[in-house]
Amino acid sequence: MKIACIGAGYVGGPTMAMIALKCPEIEVVVVDINEARIAAWNSDKLPIYEPGLLEVVKAARGRNLFFSTDVNKHVGEADIVFVSVNTPTKTRGVGAGKAADLTYWEGAARVIASVSKSSKIIVEKSTVPVKTADAIEKVLRRNCTDPNVQFEILSNPEFLAEGTAIEDLMAPDRVLIGGKDTESGHAAIATLAGVYEHWVPKDRILCTNLWSAELSKLTANAMLAQRISSVNSISALCEATGADVQQVSRSIGTDTRIGPKFLNASVGFGGSCFQKDILNLVYICETVGLQEVANYWHQVILMNDYQKQRFVERVISAMFNTIKKKKIAVYGFAFKKDTGDTRETPAIDICRGLMADGASVCVYDPQVEDEQIYQDLGTEKFEWDHPSPRSRPISKTAIDIASNPMEAARDAHAICVLTEWDEFKTYDYQAIYDTMVKPAFVFDGRNILDHQKLRDIGFIVYALGKPLDPFLQKHYD
Numbered sequence: 001m002k003i004a005c006i007g008a009g010y011v012g013g014p015t016m017a018m019i020a021l022k023c024p025e026i027e028v029v030v031v032d033i034n035e036a037r038i039a040a041w042n043s044d045k046l047p048i049y050e051p052g053l054l055e056v057v058k059a060a061r062g063r064n065l066f067f068s069t070d071v072n073k074h075v076g077e078a079d080i081v082f083v084s085v086n087t088p089t090k091t092r093g094v095g096a097g098k099a100a101d102l103t104y105w106e107g108a109a110r111v112i113a114s115v116s117k118s119s120k121i122i123v124e125k126s127t128v129p130v131k132t133a134d135a136i137e138k139v140l141r142r143n144c145t146d147p148n149v150q151f152e153i154l155s156n157p158e159f160l161a162e163g164t165a166i167e168d169l170m171a172p173d174r175v176l177i178g179g180k181d182t183e184s185g186h187a188a189i190a191t192l193a194g195v196y197e198h199w200v201p202k203d204r205i206l207c208t209n210l211w212s213a214e215l216s217k218l219t220a221n222a223m224l225a226q227r228i229s230s231v232n233s234i235s236a237l238c239e240a241t242g243a244d245v246q247q248v249s250r251s252i253g254t255d256t257r258i259g260p261k262f263l264n265a266s267v268g269f270g271g272s273c274f275q276k277d278i279l280n281l282v283y284i285c286e287t288v289g290l291q292e293v294a295n296y297w298h299q300v301i302l303m304n305d306y307q308k309q310r311f312v313e314r315v316i317s318a319m320f321n322t323i324k325k326k327k328i329a330v331y332g333f334a335f336k337k338d339t340g341d342t343r344e345t346p347a348i349d350i351c352r353g354l355m356a357d358g359a360s361v362c363v364y365d366p367q368v369e370d371e372q373i374y375q376d377l378g379t380e381k382f383e384w385d386h387p388s389p390r391s392r393p394i395s396k397t398a399i400d401i402a403s404n405p406m407e408a409a410r411d412a413h414a415i416c417v418l419t420e421w422d423e424f425k426t427y428d429y430q431a432i433y434d435t436m437v438k439p440a441f442v443f444d445g446r447n448i449l450d451h452q453k454l455r456d457i458g459f460i461v462y463a464l465g466k467p468l469d470p471f472l473q474k475h476y477d
């Protein structure tokens with residue numbers, strides 16, 4: 001059997017590496033039009049940072065795992081074609097700002113149709129709107145000239161999270177496969193399930209109809225993001241009442257009906273998926289006339305925007321309502337720990353918000369490349385991406401990036417922790433404090449530091465969703 005995967009990104013690369021590792025008898029080729037990305041997959045400096053990924057790639061690469069730019073050849077030869085291309089939010093035209101842009105998906109489908117000489121199973125790995133399989137089937141059927149070639153389309157959404165992709169792929173909570181309720185549909189589902197059964201227990205492989213699988217992916221992300229927005233809304237209430245959001249999270253999370261995960265209050269959720277997929281869900285609801293349902297889910301995004309804005313305002317008011325010309329160290333730019341990915345990271349809006357008030361921001365992140373930070377802070381965002389008028393592009397010369405945490409904090413008035421990197425917990429904060437302007441502030445947007453220890457050193461500490469430091473209360477009560 002030969003598998004080809006179109007799209008060598010955060011999903012295509014790791015998922016195919018895992019399939020190749022676990023199924024040595026299957027040839028797996030990941031193809032992409034981006035030559036630099038393919039070259040990086042063939043090197044020791046992979047295009048994405050993901051713990052454990054290099055080991056998995058090295059174990060299978062050259063044996064039964066290959067990365068190539070020859071899309072036509074490998075797709076043409078494959079029995080199963082996974083499509084794992086990007087499906088970003090549409091930026092213009094009908095549905096701009098909400099609907100998923102399926103240009104890359106349709107492009108992939110046209111390539112598959114044009115190069116196929118044998119029947120294939122086409123697997124939707126990308127996150128797509130409900131009913132995409134229908135549209136793709138039409139494109140495939142109308143563009144394939146060989147009448148003997150049949151396509152069976154399956155939906156097999158991916159649930160891995162960045163930073164834990166290898167763990168998630170190694171032992172997934174479930175693998176979801178949606179297909180048609182026909183004989184050929186069932187056969188295709190069985191073939192794909194057979195691939196996963198090499199390492200995933202059968203009872204974790206869920207089979208549904210196509211539309212349930214497509215909708216389940218959007219719903220899972222909406223529900224996960226909704227938990228974060230819910231707990232973030234409570235973090236604001238905690239600060240106003242003297243309750244502690246971590247205590248509240250623990251108290252409610254021990255109720256088995258609620259569960260403990262995804263209840264960490266934060267500066268807001270980021271990443272390439274949550275906002276995009278909720279906007280997509282909102283758009284689907286609107287197009288079928290369910291405006292109240294659309295409004296309900298849209299509120300999850302509005303609460304996320306509010307949380308980022310609230311953090312910026314907290315920093316400004318704590319520092320005597322002026323941060324003009326004050327150096328502020330930002331620890332962490334990635335949207336979460338253990339990844340170098342910055343797509344939709346809350347750090348963009350927060351850095352811009354601080355700089356809009358005149359602060360001189362100095363960023364330190366253990367994984368994010370400097371060029372990425374310049375690009376993220378310097379690029380105009382779309383209207384639906386920056387409800388705060390403060391979120392304006394920043395010129396490269398105004399952005400300061402440090403290569404280590406000491407350098408970032410030297411002569412700074414404050415440190416803002418925006419990503420929960422483990423290494424931030426291990427620093428010598430006494431040494432850092434000694435180099436800072438006094439009063440020295442720490443704004444812990446992830447609640448990862450030892451706040452009592454920091455207070456003992458002399459820092460004024462703001463911890464998200466926790467009772468306010470008496471020093472800060474003077475300025476708010």
Ligand SMILES: NC(=O)c1ccc[n+]([C@@H]2O[C@H](COP(=O)([O-])OP(=O)(O)OC[C@H]3O[C@@H](n4cnc5c(N)ncnc54)[C@H](O)[C@@H]3O)[C@@H](O)[C@H]2O)c1
Pocket residue numbers: 006007008009010011012031032033034037071084085086087104105107108125126127128158159160161162272273
């Ligand atoms: N990032 C995640 O954690 C995650 C998790 C689950 C699902 N998803 C979904 O998976 C999909 C892919 O996400 P990603 O983060 O891997 O995106 P990505 O942007 O990292 O990778 C997509 C790749 O597809 C390539 N591509 C686009 N059109 C192509 C074509 N016609 N032929 C060959 N290559 C083509 C691009 O060059 C790019 O390298 C999205 O739909 C996303 O919503 C992402």
Ligand SMILES: O=c1ccn([C@@H]2O[C@H](COP(=O)(O)OP(=O)(O)O[C@H]3O[C@H](CO)[C@@H](O)[C@H](O)[C@H]3O)[C@@H](O)[C@H]2O)c(=O)[nH]1
Pocket residue numbers: 127158159160161162163221224228261262263264265266267268269270271272273274335336337
């Ligand atoms: O309690 C929490 C948990 C997460 N986050 C933030 O939420 C964002 C998203 O985190 P996470 O979901 O762990 O990472 P993603 O890689 O975006 O993964 C999500 O999006 C993927 C793409 O669809 C799905 O496959 C995954 O199942 C889903 O978790 C990050 O900014 C986190 O810091 C919080 O603020 N509090």
